[in-house]
Each structure stands twice: as C-alpha cells, then as structure tokens.
Amino acid sequence: MVRVLYDGRLAVDIAGIKMKTPVTTASGTFGFGLEFQDFLDLEQVGAATVKGTTLEPRSGNKGQRAVETPSGMLNSVGLENPGADYFLKCTLPDLQKLDVPVIVNIAGSTAEEYGLLAKKLDVEGVDAVEINISCPNVRHGGIAFGTCPLSAAEVVRAVKANTSKPVITKLSPNVTDIVEMALSVEEAGTDALSLINTLVGMKIDIERRSPVLGNVIGGLSGPAVRPIAVRMVYQVAQRVKVPIIGMGGIMNADDAIEFFLAGASAIAVGTANFVDPRLAETISGGILKYLDRHGYRNIQEIIGLALPR
C-alpha cells in the first residue's frame, strides 16, 4: 500500500515517477539504499537512486579514492559495482519490498551498452533509469558522452529505445554551455534531467609531491559546488520543459529550497548522506516548515519562483 506523507503536500510526479516527497538520493552516495536502513526509513524518501550500475562487474580505481577538500570532497571510485545481474538477483528483491521508487543509475562505454543495460533493467521493481553520462572517473564512456551534445543524445536515444521506464539524464557540469547539453538530451527524448554530477578536480599532496588520488583526478562534490549547481538548474529550467532533479552540496532544507526556487521539481541529497545518513528523510520536515512559514500549500507552488518572470 502506498503511504501518503505530509498530507500529500510534498508529493511530486517526476516524469511518471510518483514520489511522496521531492527528496531523493544522489547516485553513488547512497549505496543501494539498504546500507542506510539503520538510520532512516527508506519509505520516507522520495526515491532511492542507487549506485551506478554497469553490464559487467567493475572493481573500480586503484589507490586512494577519496579525499576531503574545502567544504567538499573529491572521489575517484571509478564506478565499482557488482554488475547488473547481481543487482537484479541480489539487491532489487530487497528494495522491491519497500514502498519507495527505485531509480537505477546506469553507465556504459558505448551507446549500445547503455541500450543493453536499459533493456536488462526494464523489469518490475525498477521505476526509472538515470543515465550516467557524466562520471569523470572512468576511462571510456562516462564524461566523454556527457561533454558532447551529439554523443549524449545518442546515448539517450539508445536507452529510450530499450526501456519502458522513465529516463532521467544526469548531466555533467564540466561543459561550457549546460543549456546546450540539456536541450540536446531533451530533444533526444529524455523524460527528466538530473543536475549536476561532480566537477572534475584534483588535490596534490605537497609532502609526497604527487596527486592524492590514485586516479589523479576525481569528482568534486559537497557544499563547495552548490552555487554552480544552483546556477545550472536556474539556467536550464528556463529553457527545458522536462522536470529537473537538482543536486549539488545540499546539506539541509534551506539548501534544498534554493534548488526548488531555481526551478528543480525534486532534489537529491548526495555527499551529505556521508555526514548525516538520516538527512534524506529529515530534510522533508524542514521543507514543510518553510512552506508553512511562507503560507504555501504545497511544494508545487514554490518550484521556479526565483526564475525571471
């Protein structure tokens, strides 16, 4: 039975994905969701977006994979995951028991691979796929697709042709013109956008005189990137019709509100899951308080309020 939370005031429909609250989790920061059950009730999260999944298992990058930076962190995990077959057999059944939409983040090294993956995941229990064309940590695919509008569109078309599920495309901020990317994947048929993935960065250990991360470069996330994420959501929301899931350094309800005002219809908690594993549940309460304080009936009323009229 589908529970209603907060009298339905926070309910959103993102391209057919019905969420009780617009607070979701960012792929790569929430494991498969089940890891967080000691701390939160997954059924009080809008959607569980799980770890980037590939056709074959991946062991990820060697050496140090994460390091803290000012108000943020760099990671170069390199899409370590047990592969789609394992996910379907061992993880999905547990997620399926819960009343929470499951969004599977998918990554491949060719457009065909994305298509095959989408087909494989076109099963009951998976509520949507999120195309990862923006992972900075893998050699083939990943960000290479995410920085070229034509390649990105090709991947979206390959996925759309192979699934009956809503398709979300997660864009990379490592581009000159985010609007151009967004328009390109919208035209290719994406049903929603996730904005933003990590920014490429690096850190050098001055005592060892070498890069800290084994992969040299990694993806920057956390509050340090939030202004960039808000700006990109704001720019893209003015030009596309598909809903946007905003993310980038959200640490509390106030941060989340910024994204809604910038035009996001849902948000995702990312790096903050590591700091406070309850956050994906507790932020909803804070959003509700904001609505009450300002006399808004529901979340819909504040989406895009900061956009130019």
Next chain:
Amino acid sequence: MTKVIAEAKVIGQRVLSRDVRQIDFLVPSIAKHALPGQFVNVQTSRHTAPLLRRPFGVANVDRENGVLTIIYRILGEGTQLLAEACSGDRVSIIGPLGKGFDLKAKKPLLVGGGLGLAPLVYLAQCFCPEPVSILMGGRTETELFWQQLFQDLCEAIHVTTDDGSLGAKGTVMAMLPELLQKGGYDRVYVCGPEPMMRAVAAEAARNGVPCQISLEKYMACGIGACLSCSCGGVHKRLKVCTDGPVFWAQEVTEW
C-alpha cells in the same frame, strides 16, 4: 547489533604525548555494543569544513558507565578541532561500525605500531584475565605512554624502536620471528602501518599462526555506501568499513 547516530558528551581529554590525545565520550548507546576492532565515525565540526566525519578505532569502553574512549593523533583540521573539545561539549558519533577481532584465542600475541595500538588496548582488555602479550614498534621513546596503557593488561610487553632509544633497535620484525617460534602463540592480531602488517602477516603465516589484520583506508561514509575504502578479497571485493576493518590476513588479496 545496530549502528546508531548519537550525540556524545565529552567527559574528559588526556594528553598522552605532544600530539596524541585520549578523549572519553559519554555515549551509552554506542559504548554498550562496541566490540574490540570496531570503529566510530566522529563529526569534528558542525559546519561544512571539515565536512566528513573522521573514523577512529575504539580504544576502550566502559559498558557500565556508557563511556567510549578513542586515542588520536592531531594530524589535520578535524583532529585539531577534536583536541579543542572541552568536557561537556556535544559531538555527533556514528557507531559501532565494522567487524571487530575474532576473540577465540588462548594465547594471543598483539602486534602494533603508532596509532594502530589504540584498538589493541581494548582488545587486550577483553582478553583479561587471560595472559596476553604485546609487541609494539615505535619510532622513538617518546611513544612510551603506550607501555603504560598496556602494563596492567598484558603479561609481557615487548618493545622495539627505530632508533633503539627504547627496547630492541629496529622494527617489530627484529623480535617477531623469535617470539613466534618460542612463545607458543595461537593467534596474532596486528594493527599498524601497512608495511608492518604485511611483514607480520607473512611471518605469522610462515609459523602457521592464524593472523588478523586491521586495515585503515580513507573512507567517507563508514557504512558501506561510498566505496572509497574497498579492497580486493579472495572471493569478492571487500569494504574496509563494513566487511572489516579486521580481516583474516589471507582474506585480503589487494590492500
């Protein structure tokens, strides 16, 4: 055994050496479940910098009074802030995390170096009153305080220092082979720098003594989600934070 996120109260801080501190937290919900070898993830700041929690091995618990102790070295911003915490301050802690040591040993030898000795204090405590021996390696005699922490818990304390200023000169490997040949130990527990653990695990294997290692890897979440701390295992990828940090030496293929 559930992990919880708890508001701990700082009840005391002790200076063990120039840059090493012991901090005691009143946090019954974690203290009553924490086992030797497990760790806690401590939030050192309520602001966005430092952002991530800092993982520390549990150095002791007083279950009855709900007290959890960690020993840490002041290394960066996070640990500096921790050192500035005063009695009465509230600190958010997640724990107990990970899998601890297997305690089924009759005559254990504990081997440690540097801050790796911290979880061994709690381990030695759990073996009491069984006789426990410890072999500790340090750089110089300034790390003498460790001996004091172990003196009531161990029947034998063997010490090596790199410069010979205390105990035998050299690394723990200067003493380990003889101890293993003559001591009749049935288990080695090692926690310290990676080269030390590799050498100790190899020597234990040569002597046919089962060995547990406690790995340390940079981690962001501590609960198995971020995969920053994963390493190669015999049967599958292992996460230091949830499959470990304690492993049987032969379980880990790629450190």
